[in-house]
Every structure is written in C-alpha cells, then in structure tokens.
Amino acid sequence: MSRKKHDSTSPPNPSKIISKGKTSWPFTAFSVASLVPVVFAIILYQLDPFDPAPYPPDVFTRYVVPVPASNGRMLQGSESVGAGKLVGPEDVAYDPSSGVIYTGCADGWINRVTVNDSVSDSVVQKWVNTGGRPLGIAIGRNNEIIVADPEKGLLNVSAEGTVELLTDEAEGQKFKTTDAVDVAHNGIVYFSDASYKYRLKEFIWDILEGKPMVDFLATTLQPREQRRRCRKYHIQGEDKGRVEKFIDGLPGMPDNIRYDGEGHYWIALASGLTLPWDLAFRYPFVRKCIAIMEKYIGRPHMEKNGGALAVDLAGKPTAHYYDPGLSLVSSGIKIGDHLYCGNLVYPHIIRLNLKQYPAT
Template identity: 30%
Template sequence: MLKRITVGFLAGWFGYFLLWPVPADPVAWEAPQDAGFTGAYEVNSGLRDLAMVDLRGESGPEDAAVGPDGLLYTASHSGALLRGPIEGPLDRWVETGGRPLGLEFGADGTLWVADAILGLVSVTPSGALTVRATEAGGVPIGYANDVDIAPDGMVYFSDASTRFSAAAHGGTLAASVLDLIEHSASGRILRYDPQRDETTVFIAGFAFANGVAVSADGGLLMVVETGKYRLLSYEIADPSAPPVVELENLPGFPDNINDAPGGYWLGLVSPRNALMDKLAGLPFLRKIVLRLPESLKPAPARHGLIVRLDESGQVMGTWQDPSGDYALTTGAVSLPDGRVAVTSLTEPRLGILSP
C-alpha cells in the first residue's frame, strides 16, 4: 500500500512539473556568453555612500525627474506620484490609481508618465491627470514602461510586453519575469502625437522593450532591450533602417536610460542569471521553471549598478553596490547641482550620488 501511495505521489508531482499549464510559452534563443563584471564593468563600491531622500513610507522610485519648479518628482509602488525638494522629503502629490514608471517633463511643464497599468498619462502642473493612450495598432498597451520627449514635442514610450500586462499578471515584476522567460519579443516602441492625439507603433519586436531616450539633436532614439542585454539606437527619421547596437552582452538586465550632459545614464537592475542563460535554448525546461514554487524560482540578485555613457553610447564609468544595500537600480537622473538621483524598483528611499 505504501509503495502504491509513494508511486502515485511521485507520478502526480512528475505530471505537475511536465504538464501543468503555465501562462508563458517559451521560445528558444541564444544567450551571449556572460563575461561578468570585467573590463569597463569591473566591480567597485561607488554607490556605497549614497545620501538618501525620505519618501515618507513609499517605495519603488522607478524613475525621477526635476520639474520646472525645481522640485524632484518620482513614482511609487502605491501608484502615487511624489514631489518635494531635492534634499527631501518627497510627499504624495497625485494619486494615479496605476503604477507609474517612466517620468519626463515636456517643454510646457506637463509631466508625461509611462504607467504600467493605465498606459501613457499626462499630468498638468496643477496635478490634473489625463490618460492619453491605452492602445496602439489595435492592440492594448499592456505595460507602458519608459518615456521621453523629442524636441518636436513627439512623445516616445515603450510598451514592454503585449503578451503579459502588469495588470493581469500580478504587477510589474511578475509580468517582467514571465516575458523574459518566454522571450517571444512582443515588446514595442510607441509614438504619441499630442497635436493629433494619436498613438502609432513606431518599432516592434523587442524582447522586453524598456528604457527610451531621444538624443540631444533629436535624430536618434536609444532603446533598451532588456531580454537581449543590449542598447540599440534608431534613426527617428527612418525607424525601418537597421539599428546600431550601441552596447551588447551587458553583465546585467538593463532598465532605464536617461539623458545626461554629454551622454546618458543607464541602469542595470540586477546581474544576469546563469541558469536562465543556460536554459535559453531549452524552452521546455524554462516551462518547468515556471512550475517551481515561488521560493525556488530564480530571483533578482541584489547588486546596484548604474552606467555613464557618452553621446555615442560608450561606457565612461560605472557606480556599483555589490553589497546590495541599495539595489534593483533602474537608472539615474542628473540633477541641476551636478549630483545624480539613483532610482530603484523596490527601495523605500531615493539615492543621491555625488559623482
């Protein structure tokens, strides 16, 4: 009897790991060989001495921006937009009811927000919120992620995944994991024309479309493709032209990219996962990973890292926190006084770096 019970139990578990339905349908791809933290990415402790800005109990300052009023603005996991003096504290300003991620001010003082739940949102200086875009090309915007404004006023923003919306799949982190494991390249870059109130698909086919930044002259759009560990640039006048691969085989998952004097700031949210790289060509085994208990699934490692790039996308320097005290770093934003705000997916504070 005991033998039958044991066999039945094992058969049940075997069947579960092989056959239980999962939301993702992984595809095979080839991950580049991870060189790790070597060369320009050699480990350092440049983020260990950050000053901290009080968020008054909020967390998840995914992006930040300095407004025309000189105040510092950031997003929070609760859905609130926060603002206050750069030294802090930052207080709740606007309740979006969504999950604001990327932030960028337009020339007229409008704050543009890529909201993972709502879509593309604009907020006036008085705090009036308007949802500007919820679909493009007949497909719902499932995961608006980052946003930037071109000199001509066009708004470019990423829709990280049309397969896994943040609203339907347990939030931004859970949806990100599903998309990265599936690797079906359903992400896209969208363009919103404020004059026509029209949203179009600018470029499609990204393995988790993430950070976007328009070059200073308005000619190029920098695009972070998280799932392929790389940074691309596209000609805005001819997005169908082959992109330039500015950076590839990054040692971590790249996230936001923001303008900086003479270049850009890029954030790497966590180091690459060796197991998931090894399973890149084995979609069946990646399905089994999705069936594991949450405690056994691969989780982001805590290693803070931001990268300073020049105008051509070449690495000028990195600032890191291998201890993980300030981690899941999404990016960095240059401040008027020369310091840098360091943003995070989960931290209950906003870091300020004096480079």
C-alpha cells in the same frame, strides 16, 4: 573437519534472517519518501501548460564590454532619499528649473522630491495620484508631466495637477504595460508598451516565456533586457527609421535609459550576470521549472549586482556603479555630483555622491 563441514552446510540462523528483514523497512520507507516528491514534480511539469520558447543564440554570449572604471560597492556610500515615504520609485525625472525630482510609485502617487545637498533636507510631496501605477516619467515643454502608467495608459498631468488620458491603445489593441516615455524638443512624445500579453505584476512571465512581446511604438534608445544590449532608433534626418547598434555586452540586464545633459547616458541595470539566469536563458526547461515554482511557492531570488552604467554619446562605457546587494534597479540619472537610482520595490531613491565615491 567433519564437524566444520556439517556446520557450513547447516541452515542459516533464523534470528539473522529476521534481523535483516527489520533493517530493510527504514530503507524502503526512505526510498518511497524520496521518490514521491520527484514523481509529483515530474507529473506537475508535464501537466503545466506553460511553454517557454528557446532564446536566440546571441542571448547566450557571456561577453561583457570592458568598462574603464567601476565602483562595485556603491551601497557602502549611498544615501536613502525619501526613506519610508516612497513606495517603489520606479523612474526618476529631474526638473532643473525647480530643483525637483518627479517619481511614480506603486501606491499610485506621483511624488515631487526636492533635491538638496543634505538628504535630511529633502522634502517628499505627494502631488497627484493616477489611480494606477505610474512608471515612466517625462517633463513636457510646458511644464506638464507625461506619465506611462501600465494600468491607465499614457497620461498628461498639467502643472496644476489635472490628469488627462492621452491614449491607452494603438490600432485597436489595448496597452498592457505602458512603460517608458520621453518628450523630444519639438514636443513629440515617444513611449513604449513593454508587453501586449502580460501586465506589470506579471513581468517575470514575459522573461520566462521567451517570446517577443514588446510593442515598440517609438523611442530613441531601445533597451533589450535578455540580450544585454541597447539599440539606437533614428527619429529624424537621412537615417530616419533606421535601427543600429548602440552598445552590446552590457554587464547586466538593462531597464530605463536617461540622458544627463552632460554627454552621458545612464543605463539602469536591474541585475548583473548571474548563474541562475544564465542557465534559465540557455534552457527552456529551467525557465519552466522556475515558472512552476513562481506559481506555487515563489521563485528563488536570482538577481544581484544591480546598478547603473554610464556611456558616452557613441555608446562607449565610461563608468559602472553596482553592488551585490542591489537588484531591480529601474532608472539612474546624474544630477549635479550625485547619481540617483529608482527601484521597483525599494521604499526610497538611492543617492550616491560620485565625487566622494567615484568609479576607479
């Protein structure tokens, strides 16, 4: 027993102390390596001047208006019109008298695309180059084309292809992102400037910043992207100048709105509801983190389930077409039996036969 007592009070084995010291170095190195990027990210966050604002509470609602019919796999039956010949065909305007679609592309060209039963028979003609980036397209009363070009302003293109600047400013302020355009039956042109601060290539900053940037010049139906709603603006009659609800709780973020002449508006949805965007709209610090990533390494892809929603004249949804693989859908219009969708980045117009692949 005396020997056991002596052993218990004897000094520790030196070899054990050395061994313990050796195993601590990898742990220390791992800790430092883990902390350095965290500290760097915190410093970067604090120093970056980007200052997103809180969104209004109504942005946070998860309510989605019921839609009686839907097709959630529209890409499975879709066709590509003008594949490889159209660079980001953002808007789609149809001239029934000639059977031609007009669309503006990222390379500056306004293209004319023939509408045929077979996609392979469709012909793409490079018609006029604006020297900018044509977005919104509308057909005027005298077969002229009215173009919203964020780099040039509001343009008039004659039937012969002559480009004329109508305006690029309002009350002394230059437009930044001339975006959507329409022509009323009396020839009055209504258009919007999407942002007075950011240009088209910087559109993501407009959304991330969360501050009101839309310069509403005139339109009949006004999409509100972050709030997932559309408003109706009366341009004539007893209610002239009044703004009222058209539809709330859209199943995605709206872009252009098109009327098909058959009692329905088609609202393009750039993206459906996603968890990343839900968190971003709720928390400004999340939007700032996304902005920092966008600035230095590029933001993650956060969009899916883009498509188009059909609503009647009262704003009641009738059909929803979308797909998990679709995003940045910017326009949609029904022509005959087909739905045609424009896109900011795709190299073609998406076409879906609504009789063969209906919403159910």
